[in-house]
Amino acid sequence: MKTAVVSALFGDYDNWEDSVIVNSEYDYFLFTNQPIESKVYKVIQIDNPHPLEHRRVKILPQAYLPDYECFVWHDANITQVADIKILVDASVEAADVVFLQHPMNKCTTRELHLCAKLNKDNIATMSKQVHEYILEGFPINYGAVETGVNIRKNNADTQRFSEIWWEEVSTKSKRDQLSVKYALWKSGVHSQSVEPGVLHEQKFFKLKRHRVLQDWQKKILNKQGYNVN
Secondary structure (H helix, E strand, O other): OOOOEEEEEOOOOOOOOOOOOOOOOOEEEEEOOOOOOOOHHHEEEEEEEEHHHHHHHHHHHHHOOOOEEEEEEEOOOOOOOOOHHHHHHHHHHHHHHEEEEEEOOOOHHHHHHHHHHHOOOOOHHHHHHHHHHHHHHHOOOOEEEEEEEEEEEEHHHHHHHHHHHHHHHHHHHOOOHHHHHHHHHOOOOOEEEEOHHHHHHHOOOOOOOOOOOOOOHHHHHHOOOOOOO
8 A cells, every 4th residue: 555654844833853763665755844854754845835734734635645545644743763564554454544542531522621721722712613513413422532643544535534624623723633533423434543652652653742832831731641841
């Protein structure tokens, strides 16, 4: 299966680091507007990016790389530290799209509360959005996932999921973790989630804190169980 490993970095939100270990059978792409040089990733410059360009690449990779059959996304503050082939192969065999289980939050309402505490977006906008989901019939206890790493096939079902997800992020709250479970539910795409140790125990990927995280945000995240010191 022709596979692309994809990331994006726009502005100064993170400091870019190349992945430590890569898979030669995969193609690596970094979309950015920064003067980044990489020995691993093909750097694709985007001038005058959309304000949500990072999330658009993340949510709609097929719009940028239509010839690939599988996408492995990782946020710019995440690097690959082990051979991921076994993870990718198991993921595409198990489902059309795979995310990481959220290590703390168990539902979208918990995600809403954390985003509100961290002042991640307008509280009224986020609250209205989740309220509308519930009124539509979205189950409250539908679980929660992290979107920093995800693996998906490129097919009609995942494309429909991506389009629903992008519609939510581009017209409502920019917080993609707030709408991802709704998009999975609404689209009906075959999805699964894997244990968070893939990232948080550095089994395949390593996470570093965002460059612009403020001290008061770090304290809240540490109380939630994250190690962001």
